[in-house]
Amino acid sequence: MLPADTRVLADPEAVAIEACRLISAAAAAAITQRRIFRLVLAGGTTPGRIYQRLATSAQQWAAWEIFWGDERCLPADDPARNSRMAQTRWLDHVAIPAAQIHPIPAELGAVEAAAQYAETIRNKQPFDLVLLGIGEDGHTASLFPGRKSQAGAVIAVHDAPKPPAERVSLNFETLRACRQQIVIATGSEKAAALAAWQHGQNLPIAQAVRHDACLLLDTSATRSADFVSPIV
Ligand code: 6PG
Numbered sequence: 001m002l003p004a005d006t007r008v009l010a011d012p013e014a015v016a017i018e019a020c021r022l023i024s025a026a027a028a029a030a031i032t033q034r035r036i037f038r039l040v041l042a043g044g045t046t047p048g049r050i051y052q053r054l055a056t057s058a059q060q061w062a063a064w065e066i067f068w069g070d071e072r073c074l075p076a077d078d079p080a081r082n083s084r085m086a087q088t089r090w091l092d093h094v095a096i097p098a099a100q101i102h103p104i105p106a107e108l109g110a111v112e113a114a115a116q117y118a119e120t121i122r123n124k125q126p127f128d129l130v131l132l133g134i135g136e137d138g139h140t141a142s143l144f145p146g147r148k149s150q151a152g153a154v155i156a157v158h159d160a161p162k163p164p165a166e167r168v169s170l171n172f173e174t175l176r177a178c179r180q181q182i183v184i185a186t187g188s189e190k191a192a193a194l195a196a197w198q199h200g201q202n203l204p205i206a207q208a209v210r211h212d213a214c215l216l217l218d219t220s221a222t223r224s225a226d227f228v229s230p231i232v
Helices: 012-034 048-055 082-089 110-121 172-176 188-198 204-208
Strands: 005-009 037-041 064-068 070-072 129-132 154-157 167-170 181-185 214-218
Touching: 005 012, 012 037, 012 048, 012 129, 012 181, 012 214, 048 082, 064 082, 070 082, 110 154, 110 167, 129 172, 172 204, 181 188, 188 204
Parallel strands: 005 214, 037 064, 037 129, 129 181, 181 214
Antiparallel strands: 070 167, 154 167
8 A cells, every 4th residue: 555645746846846845844843852963865866856955955964964874885986876866966065064874885895884883873763754755676775576585674685686786774673763754766777666565565665654744746657557646
């Protein structure tokens, strides 16, 4: 089942605008109540537009603290790293204190990085907001279908079907340990996974996403014969 709050928007830009609006509202509320906004970023390409829009938004950046939901085991400056995408499009352009930006040290290898990141996030939960993408196979973060479940807040992945095979990922429970989740999916290549999720397939995205999450789709992502458009 999809979250009750599923919104179908015109195109990827509209999804990015709405996501930015929701993230900004969550930040304002968290900072008012707790003087800190702890945000977990999604990897992949879909959030790129969101990060670019955040880069030019007016925020209380000194109170933002950034984490990642997963990372690819590549050198820290590799352009294919999830952290590099967010840094080049956004974090390098705003005044979030460096001590409050926590990339996953995946260059150390999956096992060591997972152990270190579990320590990094130990006293940082519940996160205020977790941003999640979805893969064509229904994966999210680096939690892929058909994999044995692992214990631990942060896990080492050695057999990811989406290169690179070596990754680090927050585990299901950790991705759910938050006040709010926003899931973003755009493009017709995501339609089959969304329809399978909607019809009850127990995909990683279905296991990671809370019932009270907000799912932001563009119309292309709903273009599957099996997808039943939510009544809005
Ligand atoms: C990664 C991401 C992954 C991503 C989905 C969607 O490392 O690839 O963490 O979970 O969110 O695969 O990727 P796109 O946004 O590029 O479609």
